[in-house]
Amino acid sequence: MTALWTWLIEPLQYAFMLRGLLAVIMVGVVCAVVGSFVVLRGMAFLGDALAHAILPGVAIGYLVSGGARGALFWWGLGAAVLTALGIGAIGKGSQVKEDTAIGIIFAGMFALGIALISSVRSYAVDLSHFLFGDVLGVAARDLWLTGVFGVIVLFIILALYKEFTVLSFDPVLVVTLRMPATLLHYLLLVLIALAIVVSLQTVGVALMVAMLVTPAATAFLLTRRLSRMIALAALIGSSSGIIGLYLSYYISIASGAAIVLVCTGFFLLALLFAPQRGLLWRKSA
Amino acid sequence: MKFQNPAWKTIFIHPEAHDAGAPILEVAGLNVRYNGYMALEEVSFRLNRGERLAVVGPNGAGKSTLFKVIAGVMAPTTGQVKVAGGSPGRHICIAYVPQRTQVDWTFPVTVAAAVMMGRFGKIGLLRRPGRQDREYVRECLNVVGMTNLAGRQIGELSGGQQQRMFIARALAQEAELMLMDEPLTGLDVPAQEDIFRVLETLRARGVTVMVATHDLHQAAERFDRVMLLRYRLLGLGLPGEVFTTANLQQAYGGHLHLIQAENGVLAVSDTCCTGEPA
Numbered sequence: 001m002t003a004l005w006t007w008l009i010e011p012l013q014y015a016f017m018l019r020g021l022l023a024v025i026m027v028g029v030v031c032a033v034v035g036s037f038v039v040l041r042g043m044a045f046l047g048d049a050l051a052h053a054i055l056p057g058v059a060i061g062y063l064v065s066g067g068a069r070g071a072l073f074w075w076g077l078g079a080a081v082l083t084a085l086g087i088g089a090i091g092k093g094s095q096v097k098e099d100t101a102i103g104i105i106f107a108g109m110f111a112l113g114i115a116l117i118s119s120v121r122s123y124a125v126d127l128s129h130f131l132f133g134d135v136l137g138v139a140a141r142d143l144w145l146t147g148v149f150g151v152i153v154l155f156i157i158l159a160l161y162k163e164f165t166v167l168s169f170d171p172v173l174v175v176t177l178r179m180p181a182t183l184l185h186y187l188l189l190v191l192i193a194l195a196i197v198v199s200l201q202t203v204g205v206a207l208m209v210a211m212l213v214t215p216a217a218t219a220f221l222l223t224r225r226l227s228r229m230i231a232l233a234a235l236i237g238s239s240s241g242i243i244g245l246y247l248s249y250y251i252s253i254a255s256g257a258a259i260v261l262v263c264t265g266f267f268l269l270a271l272l273f274a275p276q277r278g279l280l281w282r283k284s285a
Numbered sequence: 286m287k288f289q290n291p292a293w294k295t296i297f298i299h300p301e302a303h304d305a306g307a308p309i310l311e312v313a314g315l316n317v318r319y320n321g322y323m324a325l326e327e328v329s330f331r332l333n334r335g336e337r338l339a340v341v342g343p344n345g346a347g348k349s350t351l352f353k354v355i356a357g358v359m360a361p362t363t364g365q366v367k368v369a370g371g372s373p374g375r376h377i378c379i380a381y382v383p384q385r386t387q388v389d390w391t392f393p394v395t396v397a398a399a400v401m402m403g404r405f406g407k408i409g410l411l412r413r414p415g416r417q418d419r420e421y422v423r424e425c426l427n428v429v430g431m432t433n434l435a436g437r438q439i440g441e442l443s444g445g446q447q448q449r450m451f452i453a454r455a456l457a458q459e460a461e462l463m464l465m466d467e468p469l470t471g472l473d474v475p476a477q478e479d480i481f482r483v484l485e486t487l488r489a490r491g492v493t494v495m496v497a498t499h500d501l502h503q504a505a506e507r508f509d510r511v512m513l514l515r516y517r518l519l520g521l522g523l524p525g526e527v528f529t530t531a532n533l534q535q536a537y538g539g540h541l542h543l544i545q546a547e548n549g550v551l552a553v554s555d556t557c558c559t560g561e562p563a
Contacts, residue, residue: 040389040392040393159411160410160411162402162405162408162413162414163405163410165394165402166402166405168392169389169392169394169399169402170383170388170402172353172356172358172381172383173381173402173403173454175356175357175358176356176357176358176377176379176380176381176406176458177377177403177405177406177458178357178374178375178376178377178406179405179406179410180410220393223393224393224395224438224440225393225394225395226392226393226394226398228393229393
């Protein structure tokens with residue numbers, strides 16, 4: 001018992017681990033709550049695209065601030081909100097199908113971001129932080145920003161919970177009830193963008209979609225109530241963050257990848273063993 | 286899907302009061318063009334309060350389009366729709382009951398919560414449903430005979446129950462005009478009879494109902510008037526006047542086989558496999 005305790009406590013003597021833990025807990029909750037709506041509305045690809053498409057914004061911030069980290073959050077935020085609104089407009093009168101258009105823009109923006117970052121000598125380390133996250137490099141200031149914006153996101157979702165629910169279930173009903181459907185759609189995109197920016201440093205753009213989608217999809221398999229699904233997703237997201245961080249500490253693997261792998265592990269467990277819906281359950285029934 | 290969204294304009298505007306003298310629905314010179322082809326052409330008609338109308342036509346004839354335009358979900362290319370004297374975008378009393386196949390039945394929501402969604406227009410932005418709303422939902426479920434299923438996840442319902450749940454949702458919306466997209470398709474006879482019983486209750490409450498259906502016989506037997514649609518309005522009136530051999534052949538073309546039976550013409554339609562109408 002004491003051995004386990006020591007095992008748990010030991011990493012926490014480092015301030016960077018403590019900050020990392022707080023960061024992954026907040027990110028896990030925020031991404032899972034927003035991600036529940038992403039899963040229910042079938043927007044996983046859109047979320048992935050959005051995460052990648054903010055890279056040029058972050059890159060410009062990186063260039064203008066000469067590699068300093070402080071301003072990156074705000075550049076990322078600006079880029080994410082702009083991209084969210086731009087992606088929302090895709091498909092309205094476009095020449096190609098919506099997912100094709102998203103694919104083109106997402107890859108193009110991503111390439112632009114990499115190109116911009118690569119113009120700085122010795123960019124490789126920073127690029128990998130943008131792509132895969134650097135949770136152990138989270139500063140106290142970043143924690144505050146994550147906390148403040150995370151609370152804003154959660155508050156908006158709580159306030160408009162019934163609106164987002166009906167938007168996800170039946171968009172036609174939203175219109176016949178004369179609720180502001182377009183406004184809600186864009187607002188949800190902006191909330192996804194905020195969740196992405198808040199999580200940028202923790203998991204990076206390449207793995208972002210996993211934080212949005214995997215805990216929510218796992219919770220979807222485990223319950224049939226939306227409120228429980230969201231709560232469970234938040235629990236899964238944040239505990240994946242904690243477990244992933246410990247794994248990364250003890251077996252020396254990249255923290256972002258470790259967190260996502262834990263999420264994936266939870267999902268596979270749910271897929272196999274979820275009551276009634278799990279694959280094993282169905283076979284034996 | 287793409288839809289017209291009047292909500293930007295109406296976000297701070299309360300729904301219009303009804304003009305009691307106006308018919309519940311008046312459609313004039315309606316044209317809808319989709320990607321260059323006409324989905325609806327010069328459709329004009331009016332409906333009286335409490336009426337029950339069957340809308341019949343082959344697949345792709347524009348039934349769903351007509352419903353979406355009336356519901357204010359889609360904008361007409363030209364022409365006008367008036368619901369109780371006002372434009373549909375200003376009313377929350379029009380309910381669109383979707384086809385069952387268009388709904389995500391795995392969505393994590395209970396029957397009562399799905400019906401509660403109909404109340405959201407009345408409850409308003411940012412507010413939560415209260416005790417009165419919950420009582421209203423119970424009453425709506427009672428009307429469709431589903432109070433005992435309130436706590437079920439929607440995916441656990443039978444086809445007929447799913448359909449009645451959506452009618453309950455339309456009731457919760459306090460809809461006065463209900464547009465039902467093929468509510469009877471794929472249901473067995475007892476389930477269809479349950480729906481007809483609910484339709485009787487709606488009539489007693491003065492609710493006007495438009496039902497898209499493929500079943501000519503049912504349309505003729507169980508509705509006040511019938512509408513025959515194929516891009517154009519081929520007929521609207523009593524079944525005997527509308528379902529003439531000439532009209533039906535115009536509607537269904539080569540896919541309809543008319544058989545002379547003892548008590549009139551029996552129409553056998555075959556539109557399941559055509560895709561785009563000929």
